[in-house]
Amino acid sequence: MIADDGNFDEMFDGSGQTRPAYAEYCRWYDEQPAEFLRRKNSEADDSFRRTGITFNVYGEDAAEERLIPFDMVPRIITAGEWRRLSRGIEQRVRALNSFLYDLYHRQEIVRAGRLPARLLQSNDAWLANMVGFTPPGGIYTHIVGIDLVRTGPDEFFVLEDNARTPSGVSYMLENRETMMGMFPDLFSRIAVESVSNYPRRLARSLAACVPPAFTGGKPTVAVLTPGIFNSAYFEHAFLADQMGAELVEGSDLRVVEGRVQMRTTRGYKPIDVLYRRVDDDYLDPLSFNPDSMLGVPGIMDVYRSGGITIANAPGTGVADDKAIYSFMPDIVEFYTGEKPLLPNVQTWRCADKDSLAYVLDNLAELVVKEVHGSGGYGMLIGPTSSKREIAAFREKLIAKPDNYIAQPTLALSTCPIYTRAGLAPRHLDLRPFVLVSPEGIDITPGGLTRVALKKGSLVVNSSQGGGTKDTWVLKD
């Protein structure tokens, strides 16, 4: 079987031969009776439903909960590939933290003329009250998700940095649990790096970032969730549960005696490290959105006076901006003094006149994204859009060019998914999860593989009909 659009397929080479990474898996697959695979495929859904791994879809009935479709064919990465990737990821994450520190301090990179000041001024995620403040341990991005795409045997690109609040790690963990439950024999035949200690590593990483007010003993870590109607509530509860942390909502918290404290049955108790899954805007109604019911009035004052660690630090979203992204190769070089190990995807900033002209001329071939967008919303994929969609998007682009960047439509790699008719190639990406603490940078081998389930589709977002796969990094 050959990838039908000529793109690089990770399982089969151009002549239909199985690539070495998948050799043992394919041998196993071919030994399985078709009926067994069919049964396992439907069991997977039941198992996810029973565990309650669902997400709520915005704009639909509040009670509506959906499963992210799971594909039972693993995505496999060799030990060598992973070593190269993780070196590049580590370098990028190191640069991101130095960059954020610099942005909120002396802005050397702007002074050096390597980044235009206007990018910061126009950046919605920029937080003036982070200026001059250094978070505990100097860490801004405690948890980072780096979105990677692949186009060839050695061609990996960074598509996006998620420095704000990357989600999806619970799927990485549950996908593995599900695979081990369904196919134990596979794991005895193939040595796969474990991912299951991620929650422990996260707990350790967070506990290493205690604030100055920490009084000793065991640090109190809490996960702040917007509540049970949030689309990622399952993940928030899952992580809190696995870490042995409290799962708190804004209404549980209050500033008492200069600390952020949670209302327990024994009275108020201070929190040392808050892993918040609430956006900056909602974090503190006194500092940001005054209508927010999700945050804690006064938490920013406590933060700035050393009473609590907030992970990730407020204001890190600056780095998620796609206009900033286009400068990442410069940023990496500026702070690490090294050439970037992982390349960016070529990016045209529509704010530049020449780039805009090029983009307008080539809309039908390009992918155009909003600078602050995420989740696959508000983007144009030229090659799969109709003339009318392109014309409508052109209007938006001309009205607000600063708001957009454009990239070539990548020949994203494929990996087969299981269908009733057999294996069928689908496009995918990869989001490894990276933990940062004063003790170092810790990358869990693998990550979340998102896969477009529709034939030919390049959009892997779960909100747009994407699914997930278990991601294997092979042991040497």
Place this chain on the structure above:
Amino acid sequence: MLGRTANGLFWMFRYLERAENTARLLDAALRMALTRDLATAEAEWRSVIATLGLQRAYDAAHDGYDAQSVWNFVLRDPSNPGNVRAMFGAVRSNARTARTNISSDVWEAVNDNWMKIDAMLSRPVGQTAVGEVLGAIRRAGTQVHGAFDGSMLRDDGYHFSRAGTFIERADSTARILDMKYFLLLPSLSYVGSSLDTGQWEQVLRSVAGARVYSWLNAGKIEARGIVEFLVLDDRFPRSLAFCRNALRDCLAALARNHGVEGSCHALMRDADTRISHLTVEQIFEAGLHEFLIDFLARDAAIARAIAEDYRFHA
């Protein structure tokens, strides 16, 4: 533990208990209606609605008390916001709220049963399906309690959960008893007179006590014995005395763990003095109805005090 989480556990188990008790009540009425004439059957369904405190909402939506209208109203009708389907929704959303303080076994038992029951109650329940639906609701309670006993750490969360269970259960038993007493024994002069044993058997059935009562009393059905059994027999897990004992143990454990007593402990002691050493004769003398009303009020006051003492709300 967070006050909000304690509240979640407390209400998760109250709703679970309420759903199970409601199913038992319907089951008993169903059986009763099958063995009686039409007029008695209608009175029976009417008393189910009255016991559940749904009279006004039901009358606003329906003209008569036919069996299917009543059980559909109680089980799933959107015009009854306290229907069993909504109770299971509340069990699950409270379990989600308290997810980090319950074991995976408990969560999966809740989630599994919710999926099953929510699907069953998404359509009107017909004559042939109702038995199966009521059975599924009862088994949901059994499965969650089983997972709970076998896998939960015996810490504060355990005691808040049990406090919810026994407050709700006592409330339910007291209401069922009060409703039947009121219907059947409007004045003291009836006490001891020849009874409609079918009605009393039905009371016992709706608290899952019919078989065990007959076994204890050699099949002799009489008001005094039944009241003694349901109020004072602390061996029977749905009696008022049993629920009070269990609640007392939960509160004592919470006081030990927290190192301090709250207003709920004072109320509990006060309530204890009203029921301990009481004989069934004394209850009848002062009036069973009066006794039950007082019991219900104290039960509710203890529940409010628990929420207050343990900071359930901001």
